[in-house]
Amino acid sequence: MSNIELKPCPFCGGKGCMNLEKDCICSYVKCISCGAESGLVKVSAEYCADERAAEKWNRRYEEV
Numbered sequence: 666m667s668n669i670e671l672k673p674c675p676f677c678g679g680k681g682c683m684n685l686e687k688d689c690i691c692s693y694v695k696c697i698s699c700g701a702e703s704g705l706v707k708v709s710a711e712y713c714a715d716e717r718a719a720e721k722w723n724r725r726y727e728e729v
């Protein structure tokens with residue numbers, strides 16, 4: 666797994682943690698403190714789902 670920088674949670678400032686949902690094979694970032702999620706990114710051979718999920722998470726932080 667590549668080293669992706671995750672910004673703090675936009676809601677509580679907690680640490681974001683990369684997760685993999687096994688059933689539908691999706692990556693997402695979840696706050697370990699309040700449980701906020703980035704939204705699911707389907708794993709694909711065409712792109713790195715972890716990076717996409719990190720982008721969604723980081724963009725959310727910038728919007729708040």
Ligand SMILES: [Zn+2]
Nearest residue numbers: 674677696699
């Ligand atoms: Zn949080």
